[in-house]
Amino acid sequence: MGKHNEPTKAYKDIEFLNSPDARTIRLLAEYLEPLRRLRRNKVQDTIVFFGSARLKSREDALHDKQDVLDAIHRSTRPQTPKSLLDQLQKAEQMVETSRYYEDAVELARLLSEWSLTLNKHRFVICSGGGPGIMEAANRGAHAAGAKSIGLNISLPFEQFSNPYIPPELNFEFHYFFMRKFWFVYPAKALVVFPGGFGTMDELMEVLTLVQTEKLRKKVFIVLYGGDFWNKIIDFEELARQHVISRSDLQLFKTCNTPREAFNYLKKKLTDRYLEK
Numbered sequence: 001m002g003k004h005n006e007p008t009k010a011y012k013d014i015e016f017l018n019s020p021d022a023r024t025i026r027l028l029a030e031y032l033e034p035l036r037r038l039r040r041n042k043v044q045d046t047i048v049f050f051g052s053a054r055l056k057s058r059e060d061a062l063h064d065k066q067d068v069l070d071a072i073h074r075s076t077r078p079q080t081p082k083s084l085l086d087q088l089q090k091a092e093q094m095v096e097t098s099r100y101y102e103d104a105v106e107l108a109r110l111l112s113e114w115s116l117t118l119n120k121h122r123f124v125i126c127s128g129g130g131p132g133i134m135e136a137a138n139r140g141a142h143a144a145g146a147k148s149i150g151l152n153i154s155l156p157f158e159q160f161s162n163p164y165i166p167p168e169l170n171f172e173f174h175y176f177f178m179r180k181f182w183f184v185y186p187a188k189a190l191v192v193f194p195g196g197f198g199t200m201d202e203l204m205e206v207l208t209l210v211q212t213e214k215l216r217k218k219v220f221i222v223l224y225g226g227d228f229w230n231k232i233i234d235f236e237e238l239a240r241q242h243v244i245s246r247s248d249l250q251l252f253k254t255c256n257t258p259r260e261a262f263n264y265l266k267k268k269l270t271d272r273y274l275e276k
Contacts, residue, residue, distance in 0.1 A: 030178040034171055038149075038186065041168055044119075045273075046126040046149060046186045047111055047265070049104060050202045051133025051193030051224075057105075061098040065091035100193050100225060101136045106258040107191065107224075108140025108148070114266055116146055123188065123269060124149060128179075129161050129170065133193045138164035153179050180205060188273060189220040189265050194228040210251050211244075220268045221252040222261050229254060 016022055056064070068087045072080050108125050115123045125141040127134035129150025141148035142164040150165035153173045161170055173179040184206060192203050203223075209215050223229045238244045255261035 027175060027178060030173055030175055031181070034151075034182050037168065037171075041147070042121040043124050043149070043169075043186065044121045045188045046124050047189045047191065048126045048183050048187045049108065049133060049137035049191050049193065050128070050195060050199050051100065051104065051136075052195035052199060053128075053130050053132040053134060054196070055101050055132045055136075055194070056094055056098055057101050057136070058095070058098040061091070061095040065095055067091075097194065100228075101133065103224065103258050104133050104136035104191075104193055105140040105143065107261050108137045109144045110140075110258060110262040111265065112141040112144035112146035112148070114262075116144065118274070120146065126151065126183070126187070128152065128183075128198075129165060131160065131162055133195065135162035135164065138162055151179050151182055184209065184215070184219075187219055188217070188269060189222070191222045191224055191261060191265075193224045194232075207248075207251055211248055218272050220265060220272075222265065223252050223254045224256075224261060226254045226256050 010016060017025065065088070068084065068091045072084050072088065075081065075084065111123065112125055115125075124147065125137050126149040127137040129138070129152030134150070138148045138150055139162070147166050147169055148164070149169045149171070150161060151171050151173060152161050153176065161172075171182070173182075180202065183202065190206055192199060206219070206221065210219060210221070235244075235249055239246045239249060253264055255264060
């Protein structure tokens with residue numbers, strides 16, 4: 001008789017592991033594998049940076065603007081096409097908002113340098129791992145000579161790992177809610193830069209967790225860029241309409257410069273978690 005085919009063990013069956021029946025196994029994997037890796041790297045806690053993936057560094061924004069200006073100069077039409085004028089307006093706006101990218105780099109650098117004087121495993125910078133503000137956060141930590149974390153997620157657009165994350169702390173998630181868990185679980189502070197739907201979602205979820213006291217630890221929340229946030233969300237009006245309590249306005253602090261945010265976080269984190 002010929003040799004019998006050996007049956008495949010369930011935990012080696014790729015078709016099964018990728019099936020709907022194994023979803024709970026995949027969920028557990030996205031909990032346990034990051035837990036194991038963070039423990040191996042002795043990460044005690046984090047400072048998380050949220051913000052738009054679309055914001056650019058000043059250098060890149062100026063480069064893009066120059067490309068549009070060059071295209072306008074090459075145009076042979078009597079009047080500049082509206083499409084190019086629209087591109088120029090967008091490029092100029094991106095140059096303006098590039099200050100948030102540069103500020104995120106500087107704030108992450110300041111926090112990382114401070115962290116290294118304490119213990120290299122405390123208050124590790126963590127981002128969503130992609131471009132924009134996420135890249136700026138990891139870039140600032142890298143400039144300080146510190147490791148940082150990137151919690152990436154598989155998306156059809158925008159999201160790819162930025163080059164400033166060490167391989168051992170570069171994660172790729174499938175499930176948004178497991179990624180969110182790892183944003184919040186080790187975090188002692190959050191810095192929220194200007195952003196779109198994803199940033200709003202992350203901000204509101206964390207504010208809700210803090211407001212409802214689902215987090216037993218103290219998490220300090222910084223909204224970075226008062227000019228932006230005061231236009232986007234009228235927190236005072238929410239209090240006036242009695243859909244939040246006025247005390248809820250104390251759940252976060254608005255800061256406008258890297259030094260202001262750094263001084264605030266350094267004092268709060270020191271008072272709460274270091275001086276015991």
